[in-house]
Amino acid sequence: MTELTAVRTVDYHTGGEPFRIVDTRAAELPPVPGDTVAERCATAIGPGGSGTAPRRGELDDVRRLLVQEPRGHAGMYGGFVVSPDDDGAHLGVLFWHKDGYSTACGHGTMALGAWAVDTGLVAAPDHGDVQVRIDVPSGRVAATVHRDGGRTTGVTFRNVPARVAARKVPVATTLGLAEADIAHAGACYASVRARDLGLEVSRAALPDLVRAGREIRTALATHPGTWHPGGPLLSGVYGVILYEELPDTPFGPHQRNVTVFADGQIDRSPCGSGTSARLALLAQDGRLGAGEDLLHESVVGTVFTGRVLPSDGGEGEGEGEGGDGVVTEVTGTAYRTGEHLFTLAPHDALGPGFLL
Template sequence: MRWKNVYQVVDCHAEGEVGKVLTGGVFDVPGETMFDKRNFLMQHRDDIRRLCLLEPRGSVTDTLSIVLPATHPEAQLGFVSATTTEYPVMSGSNVIALATVLLETGILPMSEPRTEFVLEAPAGLIRVSCRCVAGKVQSVRFANQPSFVYHSDERLDVDGLGLISVDVAYGGETFVLVDAGAIGLALEPSEARELCVIGEAIKCAANKRLQVQHPMNSQLTGIGQVQFMGPVVRDGSSLSSRNAVVLSPGRLDRSPCGTGTSARLALMYARNEIAVGDTFIHESLIGARLESRIERAVMEGPQPAVVTSVEGRAWITGLHQVGMDPSDPFGAGFALHDTHAWGPGDRGRHFF
């Protein structure tokens, strides 16, 4: 076998969302911070992402965490997340999958009943607490970087919908949030494709009309995802709701989305719909659930913000090596427009 670029990958899913973890084959990349390392991978080693996530080795629904040495003294390890189109600075489902893989494969030592450690994401430090029983990670709770609202109750003219009301919030990624019922959507699995088509149209309109720039990192601009929100049901200090998050290049997050949950909590807090410490259960279209809460109110530079925590579960599904024969004409990966999520206007770069 004449493989080169051989990577050790642990397959995992967090509440239904595929989160592969690259544990071997990438020893380190240049950069003083994890954000710098993310930029280096994006600009100079995008072959790793393409090899692991694009066809013929990957799928449009796959995501990846690349494990790297931390640059911050408080963190045990660092990671850079990647999808089939981009490098988000934070991903909640990837943190849940990554933490599960690190402990269940022995990369980090497991302590029962709880193991705590710190991960360094491009967005900043992520503090993780895992509930562990009999060698299994039962759940992962992470404290996210501060979340906040960029825009409230903006009117947006969307092709095919007309004028709709939207909000824009940051939860590790930037989301345009839409009341699903207000545009006639019930958030049922049968609406999955319709949600993606409408979501991409909303994202396009939002990026044309609404400017965003992270107050602490001027390189973080633009709106990357769309979140459709169902009604909130309250039971004492516990609240719950269904959501659907449309990810690039136009497909649904199978989980309720960790960063999307943080963004929604920031919006609910700004609207006085939730208090610090209240439990919020987010449910996706497949019935997967994340439990979350607001830990405290903070300032992110000049921006009022909240620190949230999100808890979910993950399961390892396989172990394998990813490699490429030098004669393989598809070593760089490819995507075809026959895959329903790839639309003609998306940002993918590897099409026939």
């Protein structure tokens, strides 16, 4: 970090989950080697492949500076805007969190859609919709930005196809035995019913939910259902979704969840790509009929609405997972929270900071 003096960011929140955007092209930050976003993500993660091993490199120093205290916090999330794979997308992104990098981020995709319109990168009407196409490590996704009266009123995230990999996998935790359903939706998610562990999805239960999420992730580390045919980059449990059923709405199922990802990080939103994973499971169970939506709540009370598209609804978007799967859309809101110029004083003994 000795040569880095300042980093400019634009911050959003989507359903309460932060997303800190750094445009590496405008800032002239050092590029990550690789011909595609997926290759750059693999390079950033490093040979360990887990995304949590120590990393080297100037751009990763920027990540640590922005996610660690005193400039960030353990719950911070963000992305480096990079060039897309080709002219079919408006931008590419490398998603990051306190422990490293991720292959998917639905809430970040929604924030990037709003940012692309706010900055004029993608022209948008005062009334109507505009689609922002984004290359992420798991493939090409889209954020449809909804506009009314000259302002953004919501964003719909179309993910890569989501597919179910395993059902009712027994997992032992210190809170008891539970069953996990595994689905891939740009990243691998394990879904567990919270009440099977004697828990409810609430703020008061967060310490136990985080402990359970960590234990479940560890228990499933070698399960074959966590392997993705696309290779190691997309394999391994990224997030554990602890959910509870709420009374159905007239439009379909209603659930509340907390997603514990990376090394015990909590998603404040209902989790965009995690919602895609839940939709794939609900579709397989026959609980989502034509035209029905999942009302998906977070632990802080924010809501995403998700749906499974007809089999011919992809139209070229949501590519990258390969093979079978369902195409999903998740709608939420994203709001700008600030613009920042972060600096590192040359004699600051804390350097890029610390995490508690």
